[in-house]
Amino acid sequence: MTTCAAYSPPGLSARVQGGNREAPATLLAGASQLNSFTLLNTLFTLPTYILDPISDPISDPISHFSKTDDGRVLFGIPWHGRLLIGTTDVPREKAELEPRALEEEIEFLVHHSNKYLTKNLERKDVLSVFAGLRPLVAAGESRETKKLSRNHRIVVSKAGLVTIVGGKWTTYRRMAEQTVDRAVRVAKLDAQPCPTKHMPLHGYLDVDVTKDIPETVYGTDWSEIQKLADTDTELAQKIHPNLPYTFAEIVWSIRQEQARTLDDVLARRTRSLLLDARAAIEIAPRIAALLAKELGCDAAWAQKQTEDFIALAQRYLA
Numbered sequence: 001m002t003t004c005a006a007y008s009p010p011g012l013s014a015r016v017q018g019g020n021r022e023a024p025a026t027l028l029a030g031a032s033q034l035n036s037f038t039l040l041n042t043l044f045t046l047p048t049y050i051l052d053p054i055s056d057p058i059s060d061p062i063s064h065f066s067k068t069d070d071g072r073v074l075f076g077i078p079w080h081g082r083l084l085i086g087t088t089d090v091p092r093e094k095a096e097l098e099p100r101a102l103e104e105e106i107e108f109l110v111h112h113s114n115k116y117l118t119k120n121l122e123r124k125d126v127l128s129v130f131a132g133l134r135p136l137v138a139a140g141e142s143r144e145t146k147k148l149s150r151n152h153r154i155v156v157s158k159a160g161l162v163t164i165v166g167g168k169w170t171t172y173r174r175m176a177e178q179t180v181d182r183a184v185r186v187a188k189l190d191a192q193p194c195p196t197k198h199m200p201l202h203g204y205l206d207v208d209v210t211k212d213i214p215e216t217v218y219g220t221d222w223s224e225i226q227k228l229a230d231t232d233t234e235l236a237q238k239i240h241p242n243l244p245y246t247f248a249e250i251v252w253s254i255r256q257e258q259a260r261t262l263d264d265v266l267a268r269r270t271r272s273l274l275l276d277a278r279a280a281i282e283i284a285p286r287i288a289a290l291l292a293k294e295l296g297c298d299a300a301w302a303q304k305q306t307e308d309f310i311a312l313a314q315r316y317l318a
């Protein structure tokens, strides 16, 4: 929805749905990952994933399948009733906004996973294929991705822009702490004790996070989504027989989670595109019409959203 377009101290210019907004700021810290790569000597790795409609019930939450012929690790993780199969470490020199899985990587995953699955997986069974670019801050080290550090790095530009790049999910809190500490020093802000370490996030609910239930995604918001479904039987319906979401979740994402485009709804607020690309394509026109109704846009806008989304989603078909 919002894209930071330019930084010139002491402020920020941002594009918000076509219009420009200016925001004065004492200091800016950037954490946009791929868009920060030009600041550093960065190499990328391209992990690729495919979704198997689960041929075997897997009890172990993470099953590392094993090493492959070329020594890479192949892993399988049960995910929303499917099996997410992935591998890592194909080096890429350049960043792309919509990285595409390489043909040989898809073949590699299908071939190697069949050594471990009891039911043969064929290309036509694969529900979705996707790849992501992970920045590895190389800075003159080896270009061999396996050897490159996954650690984050914080840099401060001459203009005073603080940027964090790289890192791991598992160290997100330390990454944030160090970025804020650096920003405080750069802008000579008045440092205060950090109050957030034990502060519950919005929607906090004490629930077993290993269970595949909506509460683990929405927390306390789930009861609000159910209220929407209770007031309108159409909203209580599933958006597609092969997807685990209801129309109430779509409406919620538009009204409460700032979804503004079809791929906001089908790729990010829900994971429809990743869970089943064909199903996401089939439901696209109906969701675009709902989005247009909620946002007060016309049929031509909905048509364009549908076309753009389908063009993107084609890339997720195996």
Ligand SMILES: Cc1cc2nc3c(=O)[nH]c(=O)nc-3n(C[C@H](O)[C@H](O)[C@H](O)COP(=O)(O)OP(=O)(O)OC[C@H]3O[C@@H](n4cnc5c(N)ncnc54)[C@H](O)[C@@H]3O)c2cc1C
Binding pocket: 002, 003, 004, 005, 031, 032, 033, 034, 035, 046, 047, 131, 132, 133, 134, 135, 164, 166, 167, 168, 169, 170, 171, 172
């Ligand atoms: C494919 C892949 C696999 C990974 N696997 C693992 C793993 O197995 N284990 C692990 O620990 N870590 C893994 N990571 C790393 C982990 O995802 C990152 O360390 C973590 O997401 C970094 O968090 P972040 O908030 O810094 O950046 P991100 O989560 O990347 O968030 C950056 C945000 O900035 C936004 N943005 C970008 N440009 C702009 C702009 N111009 N204006 C406004 N917003 C902008 C983006 O939309 C995004 O929301 C993986 C990363 C990738 C890409």
